Amino acid sequence: xxTLMQFGTGVFGTAWPAVWTLIKIVLIVAPxxxxxxxxxxxxxxxxxxxxxxxxPNRVGPLGLLQPxxxxxxxxxxxxxVPSGAxxxxxVIAPMLSLAPALAAWAVVPFTxxxxxxxxxxxxxxxxxxxxxxxxxxxxxxWASNSKYAFLGAMRAAAQIVSYEIAMGFALVVVLMVSGSLxxxxxxxxxxxxxxxxxxxxxxxxxxxxxLPLFVVYFISGVAETNRAPFDVAEGESEIVAGFHVDxxxxxxxxxxxxxxxxxxxxxxxxxxxxxxxxxxxVAFLPxxxxxLLAKICFMLLFFLWFRATFPxxxxxxxxxxxxxxxxxxTVVWLFVVGIxxxxxxxxxx
Amino acid sequence: MFNDFVAPSLxxxxxxxxxxxxxxxxxxxxxxxxxxxRTLTFVLTQLTLLGCAAITLLTSNTEVVYTFSxxxxxxxxxxxxKLLVYGAVMLALFYSxxxxxxxxxxxxxxxxxxALLATLGMLVMISANxxxxxxxxxxxxxxxxxxxxxxxxxxxxxTEAAMKYFILGALASGLLLYGMSMIYGATGSLEIxxxxxxxxxxxxxxxxxxxxxxxxxxxxxxxxxxVPFHMWVPDVYHGAPTSVTLFIAAAPKLAAFAIVMRLxxxxxITQAADWQGMLIVLSVLSMGIGNLVAIAQTNxxxxxxxxxxxxxxxxxxxxxxxxxGGDARFALNAYSSAMFYVVTYVLTTLAGFGLIMMLTxxxxxxxxxxxxxxxxxxxxxxxxxxxxxxxxxxxxxxxVGFFAKFSVLQAVVAAGYYWLAVAAVLFSLVGAxxxxxxxxxxxxxxxKIQEPIEGPLFIKVLVSANGxxxxxxxxFPQFLMSLCAYALMRSLT
Amino acid sequence: xxxxxxxxxxxxxxxxxxxxLPVLMGWLLAPSRPDSEKLSPYECGFEAFEDARMKxxxxxxLIAIIFILFDLEIAFLFPxxxxxxxxxxxEPMRFFGFIEVAIFLTIILVGDAYAWAKGALDWE
Numbered sequence: 010x011x012t013l014m015q016f017g018t019g020v021f022g023t024a025w026p027a028v029w030t031l032i033k034i035v036l037i038v039a040p041x042x043x044x045x046x047x048x049x050x051x052x053x054x055x056x057x058x059x060x061x062x063x064x065p066n067r068v069g070p071l072g073l074l075q076p077x078x079x080x081x082x083x084x085x086x087x088x089x090v091p092s093g094a095x096x097x098x099x100v101i102a103p104m105l106s107l108a109p110a111l112a113a114w115a116v117v118p119f120t121x122x123x124x125x126x127x128x129x130x131x132x133x134x135x136x137x138x139x140x141x142x143x144x145x146x147x148x149x150x151w152a153s154n155s156k157y158a159f160l161g162a163m164r165a166a167a168q169i170v171s172y173e174i175a176m177g178f179a180l181v182v183v184l185m186v187s188g189s190l191x192x193x194x195x196x197x198x199x200x201x202x203x204x205x206x207x208x209x210x211x212x213x214x215x216x217x218x219x220l221p222l223f224v225v226y227f228i229s230g231v232a233e234t235n236r237a238p239f240d241v242a243e244g245e246s247e248i249v250a251g252f253h254v255d256x257x258x259x260x261x262x263x264x265x266x267x268x269x270x271x272x273x274x275x276x277x278x279x280x281x282x283x284x285x286x287x288x289x290x291v292a293f294l295p296x297x298x299x300x301l302l303a304k305i306c307f308m309l310l311f312f313l314w315f316r317a318t319f320p321x322x323x324x325x326x327x328x329x330x331x332x333x334x335x336x337x338x339t340v341v342w343l344f345v346v347g348i349x350x351x352x353x354x355x356x357x358x
Numbered sequence: 359m360f361n362d363f364v365a366p367s368l369x370x371x372x373x374x375x376x377x378x379x380x381x382x383x384x385x386x387x388x389x390x391x392x393x394x395x396r397t398l399t400f401v402l403t404q405l406t407l408l409g410c411a412a413i414t415l416l417t418s419n420t421e422v423v424y425t426f427s428x429x430x431x432x433x434x435x436x437x438x439x440k441l442l443v444y445g446a447v448m449l450a451l452f453y454s455x456x457x458x459x460x461x462x463x464x465x466x467x468x469x470x471x472x473a474l475l476a477t478l479g480m481l482v483m484i485s486a487n488x489x490x491x492x493x494x495x496x497x498x499x500x501x502x503x504x505x506x507x508x509x510x511x512x513x514x515x516x517t518e519a520a521m522k523y524f525i526l527g528a529l530a531s532g533l534l535l536y537g538m539s540m541i542y543g544a545t546g547s548l549e550i551x552x553x554x555x556x557x558x559x560x561x562x563x564x565x566x567x568x569x570x571x572x573x574x575x576x577x578x579x580x581x582x583x584x585v586p587f588h589m590w591v592p593d594v595y596h597g598a599p600t601s602v603t604l605f606i607a608a609a610p611k612l613a614a615f616a617i618v619m620r621l622x623x624x625x626x627i628t629q630a631a632d633w634q635g636m637l638i639v640l641s642v643l644s645m646g647i648g649n650l651v652a653i654a655q656t657n658x659x660x661x662x663x664x665x666x667x668x669x670x671x672x673x674x675x676x677x678x679x680x681x682x683g684g685d686a687r688f689a690l691n692a693y694s695s696a697m698f699y700v701v702t703y704v705l706t707t708l709a710g711f712g713l714i715m716m717l718t719x720x721x722x723x724x725x726x727x728x729x730x731x732x733x734x735x736x737x738x739x740x741x742x743x744x745x746x747x748x749x750x751x752x753x754x755x756x757x758v759g760f761f762a763k764f765s766v767l768q769a770v771v772a773a774g775y776y777w778l779a780v781a782a783v784l785f786s787l788v789g790a791x792x793x794x795x796x797x798x799x800x801x802x803x804x805x806k807i808q809e810p811i812e813g814p815l816f817i818k819v820l821v822s823a824n825g826x827x828x829x830x831x832x833x834f835p836q837f838l839m840s841l842c843a844y845a846l847m848r849s850l851t
Numbered sequence: 852x853x854x855x856x857x858x859x860x861x862x863x864x865x866x867x868x869x870x871x872l873p874v875l876m877g878w879l880l881a882p883s884r885p886d887s888e889k890l891s892p893y894e895c896g897f898e899a900f901e902d903a904r905m906k907x908x909x910x911x912x913l914i915a916i917i918f919i920l921f922d923l924e925i926a927f928l929f930p931x932x933x934x935x936x937x938x939x940x941x942e943p944m945r946f947f948g949f950i951e952v953a954i955f956l957t958i959i960l961v962g963d964a965y966a967w968a969k970g971a972l973d974w975e
Contacts, residue, residue, distance in 0.1 A: 030858045034865050042869075087881050088874065092890040093902075104870030111866035115859040126858040133929060134859070140922075154904065163911055170918040177925035184932035259877025263870055325974035328914075332972040336921070336963075340956060347949050350939050357936065360937060360944035382961040389968045 033125055037114055045269040046076035052313050059317040086258035091153060094255065098152035103256070103263035106145025109138045110270040117277055118193045119298050120287045132180065132190045135278065139233075142271065143169045149264070150252035161251025164324060165235055171331035172229040178339035179226040182219060182346050183282050186357045196286035202356055211290035216283040218356065221342050223283040225335050227308070230275035232327065234268060236312055238319035239327055276308035277301075284308075370425045370432035372417050373410045373440060374481050380406040381474040388467035395459065396466040403470040404448055407477070411444045420848050424487060428549050431487035433849035435619065435697075438841065439484045439612050446609040446704050447477050452820055453712040454601030456813060460719065463512040464599060472509075473605060476502035480613035487624075489538040489548045492617055493531070496581070499613065500527050503606055507598040519597025526580065526590040534577025540570025541626075550625040557628040568632050574621060575636045582614050584674065585643035588667045595663035600718065600725060603659055604711035607666060608704045614670075615700045618677060623693065623850070630681045637678045638778065644671025645785040653792045658714060659725045661792060662707070665751060668789060673699045675782060676766045679773035690850065692769035694843040699762040701838065702750075702831065706759060709824040710747040713740060716813050716821060730796055732805025740811055741800045743825030750828045752793035753786050757832035765839065913971050917963075924959050928952065 017025045050065065050072070057064025065072035090099055116131035118124035128134065143166050150162020184190065187198040202213035216223040232239040235251075253264045280286060280301060287301040322330070350357060368375060384406065388399045414437055422433040451473060458464045479499025486492035504527065508520030542548050544567040545556045556562070576587065583591040595603050622633055648668030655661040676696025680689040717724035717733075734741040750759035763786060770779045831838060931938075931952055938948035966972060 027857075027861070030861050031865070034858070034862055038865060038869065084873070084877055085881050086877070087883055088877050089885070089890065092887070100874065103874065104867055107870040108863060108866035111869060112859070112863040115862035125862070126855050128855045128859070151904075154902070156905070159905075159907075163907055167911055167914045170922075171914065174918060174921040174925065177922065181925060181928045181932045184929065185935040188933060188936035190929070190933055258881050259873040262877075263873055266869075266873075328972070328974050333967070340960065343956070344953065347935070347953070350935065351945065351949055355939065360941040360948070363941065363944045363947075365943070365947045378958075382958065385961060385965050389965065 030125075034115075037125060038111065041111070041114065041270065041273065042266075044273055045266055046080070048269050048273065048309065049079070049265075050076050051309075052316070055310070055313045056317045059314070080262070083259055083262040088258040088260050089255070091155065091255050093154035095152040095154070098148050099255075100260070102145050102149035102152055103253075103260050103267070104145075105148060106142060107263050107267040107270065109141035109145075110267045110274060113138045113274055116192060117274075117281070118196065118286070119301060120296070121193050121197065123298065124193060127191070127193060130190050131192045132184070132195070135192075136177065136180065139274075140173060142233075142267070145264075145267065146252050149256070153252075153255040155255050157254045158252050161254065164241060165252055168235065168239065168241075168324075168327055168331070169233055171328060172232040172335070175225050175331060175335035175339050176229045176233065178336065178343060179219075179222040179229070180282070182222050182339070182343050183215060185343075185346055185350065186215065186219070188357075192281055192286075196281055196288065198357075199285045200288050205292070208292035209290075210285060210288055210292055214283065214285035214288075219283065219342070219346070221338060223279070225339055226283065227275075227279050227311070229331075229335060230279065231312060231315060232331065234271045234275060234312075236268075236272065237316035238322050241321060241324045241327060272309065272312055273305065276305045276312070279308050280304035366427065367423075367425045369417060370423045371430055371485070373413045374478060374485070376413055377406060377410050377474060377478050377481065380409070381471055381478060384474065385467075385471045388471065391467060394466065396470070399467050399470050400451070400455065403451060403474060406474060407444045407448050407451075410481075411441055414440050414444070422849060426491075428552070429488035429491045430485050431551075432485055434845040435849035436485045436616070438845040439616050440481055442701055442704065443477060443480050443484070443609045443612050446612065446708060447473060447605070449708050449712070449820065449824065450601070450605045450608055452817060453604060453708070453715050456817065457599070457601040457715045457718060461510060461599065464509050469506070469509060472502045472506050476506070476605070477609065480609055483613040484616040486617065486620060487550050489542065489550065492550075492620065493535060493538070495613070496534070496617065497531060499610060500531070500581075503602075503610070506602045506605065507594060509602065510599045513597075513599075515597045516599060519594045522590050522597075523594045530577050530580030530587070532577075533573050533580065537570045537573030537575075537577055540566055540573060544570060550620055553625045554627060557626070567629065571626060571629060571632050572636070574626075575633055575640075578614075578618055578621065579640050582611075582618070582670045582674075583667055584640045584670050585647045585667060586640075588644065588648070591667055592660050592663040595666070596657060596660045596725075600659065600711065600715050600723065604708065604715065607662070607707045607711060611666075611670070611700055611704055611707075615673070615697060618674075619693065619697075622677065623680065627681060631683075634678050634682070637674050638775075641671040641674040641678065642778070642781055644668055644674070645782060649785045649789040649792075652789065655792075656727050657725055658727050658730070658796070661727070662710060665789065665793075666707070668785065669699075669703050669751075672763065672766060672782060672786075673703070675770050675778065678778075679769045679775060682773045682775075688769060688772045690843060690847055691765075691772065693850070694839070694846045695762075695765035695769045697842040697846060698835075698839050699766050701842065702758045702762040702828075705824070705831070706747055706750045706828050709743065709821065709828055710751070712817075712821045712824060713744050713747065716740065716811050716817070719812075727796065727799060728806065730799045731803040733800040735805050736808065737811045739822070743822060744800060745797050746825050746828045748793040748796050750832065752790040754790070755832075758828050758835060760832060761835040761839070910971075910974065913966075917966060917971065920959060920962070924956070927955070 014025075014029075017029060021028050053075075054064040054072075065075040068074040068078045090096055113135050115126050116124070116128060116134050118127070118131075146165045146169065147162050150158045150160075150165070153159070183195065187195040189195060189198070199214045200210060204210070204212035253261060256264060284304045285300075286304075287298055288296045289300050349355065380402070384399060384402050387402065388396065391398050417432075418434070418437040420434060422431060424431050451470065454469075458466060458469055476499045479495045479497070479502060482495030482498060483492060484495075486495055504520055504524045507523055508517055510516040538548070541553060544562045545553045545560075547553050547556055557567075580587040580590075594606065598606065622630075622637075626633060645668045648664045648666075648671060652661050652664035652668070655664060673696050676692050676699060678692075680686070680692040714724060717729060730744070733744065746757060750757035753759045753763040763782075767779050767782060770782065931948075935948070938944045
């Protein structure tokens with residue numbers, strides 16, 4: 010490692026820290042992009058098997074090259090910019106959608122030392138940058154100058170902001186019990202408690218005492234990403250593809266990337282906030298990044314499972330669930346946890 | 359980590375806390391009230407204000423008490439002004455009851471809740487000892503008032519007035535905040551008394567400070583509605599439902615007086631030389647333009663709006679003349695004359711708009727000057743009341759308005775601004791013309807319609823009492839004057 | 852301290868670049884043969900009836916306004932929640948620190964209850 014540092018300083022001089030950061034960023038983004046690509050593959054395979062089909066199996070062994078083929082195909086498709094569209098906003102919208110989904114990863118810790126930017130306000134940063142995603146959606150719908158896109162964008166935006174409140178309240182409660190905005194501290198605070206002392210770490214993680222919030226947070230995450238069963242905004246059978254109906258080729262692919270990167274992000278955050286991150290479920294096994302990856306895959310499986318099994322929600326039901334069930338529930342649980350922490354039964358000392 | 363924490367005393371803010379609690383309760387209770395008259399909501403609202411008055415009286419003492427780390431102050435001036443605010447709001451709500459009943463489009467329950475929240479904003483303004491508290495109260499009041507102006511949703515003119523009020527009000531808030539931030543930059547404190555002390559002890563960056571004062575005064579002028587920041591006043595008075603005009607014309611003036619006193623006198627008295635010049639210009643322009651333009655009005659609400667502009671200009675004279683050239687001998691006299699002026703103006707305005715609303719009926723707004731023609735033939739008693747109001751506003755002896763003007767002029771002369779006193783008298787004479795014109799219309803013109811004024815007996819009694827108070831206070835002004843002086847003396851040491 | 856934020860800035864730039872690059876590549880590699888039919892906005896094969904920048908339901912505004920209120924509320928709760936453990940641990944702050952936020956939350960809940968009862972949260 011030291012020799013690498015010396016070599017880098019020798020070659021790049023004072024610019025080396027920046028280059029080194031860039032290398033680290035690439036080391037995060039490249040696997041992430043690969044993950045996104047194979048998440049689409051996994052989605053089709055998993056749903057295929059759930060519906061007693063085989064899924065893609067032609068391109069490469071077991072269809073493993075399918076995502077690559079899709080990418081190349083999209084790359085060679087024409088990017089149509091409709092005549093009535095606002096060209097600048099139309100082109101910039103997919104980028105505004107993807108950039109926040111990626112930029113949030115800057116503060117995500119993979120183990121207690123393996124983190125690109127270990128800042129104190131990492132959760133605040135994620136909340137802030139996560140809220141930016143809605144701009145891409147609204148701008149895309151507006152810029153397309155198509156009724157389907159516009160309706161889809163309005164619906165998607167209202168849905169995203171609605172569920173953001175429930176997510177925010179859930180985060181507040183997580184903050185209350187962990188006492189820090191730093192994601193590393195939040196993960197580490199979950200490794201203390203009665204059960205952890207007995208060696209059963211997984212029962213000390215936040216998911217158990219904060220079970221309602223864990224469920225609300227994850228379901229809100231599904232709604233935030235406009236995934237099934239909350240995908241009315243892009244319901245194919247109702248308003249074709251929603252806000253990106255007029256996008257084609259690579260511009261469409263960028264939206265696609267953003268959606269799947271967002272899914273992985275939500276799964277990762279759920280793992281970090283509620284499932285103990287990289288810590289192992291039982292004390293006799295060592296902690297490590299493997300556990301985090303396993304938890305992310307586990308949460309991602311839920312995304313696919315929902316899509317395969319649930320019928321699409323009606324839009325008024327979605328809004329009712331967000332405003333009239335989740336928000337009251339999270340606020341009540343905030344009070345419950347507050348009183349719990351003040352009572353002698355407090356388990357978060 | 360928080361072991362040296364001491365919980366702030368909630369005692370000085372008890373009326374505000376009670377009012378907030380009751381406003382929330384009434385908002386929820388009103389959801390269950392189905393009757394179109396909303397009697398329960400109305401009674402609860404009035405009881406709340408009574409309760410606030412009781413709490414203010416019980417917790418009142420002659421000391422100046424600070425709480426919330428110096429953000430909030432409770433002194434005699436605050437107590438007196440708060441009591442007057444409760445009174446003005448209660449009267450305004452009594453007068454509005456029939457008016458809003460006759461107008462289907464106005465949501466009834468929300469009207470009272472918004473009035474209570476606006477009152478809460480006024481209370482916070484009155485007790486503010488911190489730029490942020492002051493701004494909080496101001497916005498609380500303003501936002502409620504914007505909504506109240508727009509309450510009559512079917513009326514295009516109301517909506518337009520609300521829009522104008524909102525946009526200009528937002529601009530004024532911006533100016534005020536900008537001025538506050540400049541003063542914070544110059545002195546390093548947001549606490550008003552602390553700012554005063556620092557200006558006294560340290561030397562500060564004069565240019566930043568004056569810059570801040572200019573913006574602060576402009577923001578205040580917007581909120582007071584004095585020339586050249588008066589454009590919204592006539593439109594809002596005219597466009598708002600008359601009951602809301604009454605509300606805006608009365609209690610908020612008391613709160614505006616309080617923030618002028620807090621900001622300019624408690625905070626920036628050492629810089630009096632800087633803001634006095636600006637206030638003199640504002641005041642002379644307001645008296646001039648207000649009185650002159652009022653002559654040309656045919657709508658009595660617009661006329662009273664311009665009259666309000668000129669009255670606010672006159673009131674500013676009292677504030678200008680407090681400390682002249684470092685000489686504070688006459689300060690108490692000057693400030694208490696300004697306070698007396700505002701209080702009597704509010705009282706007179708309440709009676710005036712109360713009478714205007716008595717003349718309205720369902721589907722008929724009686725806001726043209728012509729509607730007052732021959733009022734004497736229709737109802738001699740209420741014509742006499744209206745005459746009292748007009749004569750008092752004109753400053754005819756011996757009505758209360760006369761003593762208000764007289765005491766302010768005394769302060770102006772004592773401060774040595776003879777030309778200012780002469781100008782004020784001249785403009786008041788101009789103003790007398792349009793007030794007397796209303797009297798002439800009532801007594802010497804033939805009525806267009808004959809039927810006498812109708813309304814619930816209680817409201818008639820209340821309006822009469824209000825009108826008689828205008829006359830009675832003119833005969834015995836001494837009590838109210840010394841009350842104002844005493845409250846200020848206890849607060850301004 | 853601030854240098855910890857430098858990687859974040861770079862990450863945001865890289866994120867933007869990853870958004871820009873594919874579109875740029877697509878624009879370079881893909882064919883471009885526009886015609887008026889292809890460029891018309893999609894409306895199931897019909898000619899577009901009218902401009903898409905049309906009036907839309909006022910509920911979206913309502914949702915947006917209520918969202919802003921709640922989002923601000925959450926932003927105010929963040930610092931409190933971060934130190935809540937310390938608040939609980941310190942004897943003089945204990946109840947005051949909790950009750951104060953409880954009142955803060957209750958006020959917005961009253962407003963929410965009002966909006967709920969008035970039907971602002973309903974989508975028929």
